[in-house]
Each structure stands twice: as C-alpha cells, then as structure tokens.
Amino acid sequence: MIVGGSSPERVTRLVISEGVTINYLDIRISAGFPSPALDFSENDIDLIRELGLDKPSVYIMRVDGNSMEGKDIYIPNGAFISVDRSIKAVAGHVVLAILNQEFTIKTLLRKNGRYVLQPENPDFKPIIVSGDDELIIWGVVDVVFYRVGRKL
Template identity: 40%
Template sequence: MCTVDILQIIREPVWFIECETLIPAGFPSPAEDERGQPIDLNKILLPHPTHTYLARVNGLSMDGPPSHIPDGALLAIDCSLKPQVGHIVVAAVDGEFTVKRLEKRGSTYWLVPDNPAHTAIEVRGKDHVKVWGVVTHVVTEMINGQLNHHVRTRRLQ
C-alpha cells in the first residue's frame, strides 16, 4: 500500500522568477534573455491555504502510468475539492492514509493504484473508506537528498 505522511508547512510566500519562454522537451531552441514576473508557489500549490496540505508519498503503488508518482514525492492535497472519478485522492482506509486514483466500476467505487503490481481497494462505505482530499500537484525531486533536508514530516493522528 502507498501511504502518505502529512507535513507541516510555512505559509509564507515563496517567490521564483518565471521564465516566459517555453522550454521544449525535444530539440533545443534559442531562449530569450527576458525574465518574466515573479510567481508565488504558494498561490499555485496552496490556492485554498486553510484546506490544502502537503504530504510525502511512502510507497510505490502510484509510480506507474499515467501519474508516475514516485516514493518520496510531495503531494499538494486540496480538501475543499469534491473528489471525482479519475482524480488522484488521499483517502483513509480503515484509519490509514493512502493515495490512489478514484474509479467507478458499475455502481461501485474503487481506489486504484497506477502500479499494476498493487491491488485496488473497493470502497465499501464511509466507515471503511473516507476520501480526505484531491491531489492537485506533485513535486518530484530530481536530485536525491535535497528535499528531505528541507521538509520535515509528522504523522497526523
């Protein structure tokens, strides 16, 4: 099972300079030397600050296509959004948090992993599964070790 640890976050602006030139993932092209306006990552990742949390993924059940969410990634979870079929959600299954894709098969809802090596979880009612929030963004570390040094975790009870 892929679990999540809810993180404490500082809700102060985090400013970056946005590059207005698109960066192609194919062949390189000349980039302009112009810099864009500063952007605030809090406004992007935490649009509803009192209802949005960051969590770290623990496990491999979502590392397959289409989401490719690796172990250790940070998730922005918005608890004010209504979960819909196809959304990646954080749910409490028998009191334990997990991250899965919400699907409907016939009249039954399922929490489905993107990694086929893991099994889906049938939603058998609110006592068994409670969808806690919708994953809106994933922050993946490309150089191992830096994110763990700057983000501390604590488990919510």
C-alpha cells in the same frame, strides 16, 4: 556550443514566503522540440499562490510507498504532495482516502456501482470498496514535488 551561464537580465529573485527567496529564470523551457524563441517573459511569480499552497484547505504530506509509481501518473516514494480538501473528488482524481481508518493515495474510480481505489503501479492490485468498508475521501492530490534522479 555554450555550456552554463544565463542572461542576467532574465533572472529575478522571487520571495516565495517570508525570508525565502529563489532565483527565477523567466524563459519557457521546451519539453518537446527545442525552441529558439526566448522572447516570452514572465517577471513575477508567486509559487505559493500559483500552486494553491496558500489556501487553508491545502495540506502538504509526504508519500510512503510506491503504489502510485505508474506510467501515466507518477508519484514516487518520498515525494511531497499537496492535498486540497476543497476540491470535490470525482472518478479519475488522485485522492487521499481513508479506508478503514488507514490513509492511502490512489486514483478514485467507479465500476459497477462500487468505488475502486486504483494504484498506478501494476505490481499492486486495485482495492474494490465493499459495503463493509468505511471509505472517506479526505482530499484531492493537486501537486506533486519530487527530486528527479535522486532519492528523497
């Protein structure tokens, strides 16, 4: 068994923004069955561009609350999200909505001709938008950043 270390020829220093660099190990990591195939290589990535964070329509925000901590979609309390205002929201998208002048993140659904803001956490109830409510879909959540196994 080998513990630690990495192949130095596979490590690249990447500049992700002016004055910010990270180490990039150019191998694909299997999240299913381990693969001995390490011959796929990608030498350069631009995380800002790859994640769409360089677009003027994208905003970074921090999540406060755990209504989106679900089984299929998991956006934990304290996570950072990127919200893209240029994406047209459709049913099934996770959106940043303004409901009656309050921001919320929920999955946008349409049921019986009404919009529903669906939390992913089963401890929370869906919000059925009525004709008296003011609903603005501010943008679509595109990327989620959070630390695994540590509190944010």
